Amino acid sequence: MVDLAKYETLIGDLGKLESQVxxxxNKYSDTIGRNKELEISLNEIQQDKNLLHQKISELES
Known part of the structure; x- marks a missing residue:
């Protein structure tokens, strides 16, 4: 009977671990998605910055 209780405890612990995993x-997947969104935004902002630098250079010429 003691062994059965031990196994039930282990199964319960494994269930908790499975939930945490x-x-x-899910958090990892959300973070990956958010990082991709931020990377796209960063690239767009860098393109805008480069365009503005180009326009400034044209105005200074």
């Missing part, structure tokens, strides 16, 4: 996996 699932939460972390």
């Amino acid at each position: 699932e939460i972390l996996k």
Whole structure:
């Protein structure tokens, strides 16, 4: 009977770990998606910056 209780405890602990892993996996996926969005925004901002520098150079000429 003692062994059964031990296994039930282990199964419960494994269930908790599985839940935590699932939460972390979802957070990781969300973070990856957000990073991609930020990378796209950064590239757009850099393009805008380069365009503005080019316009400034043209105006100074």
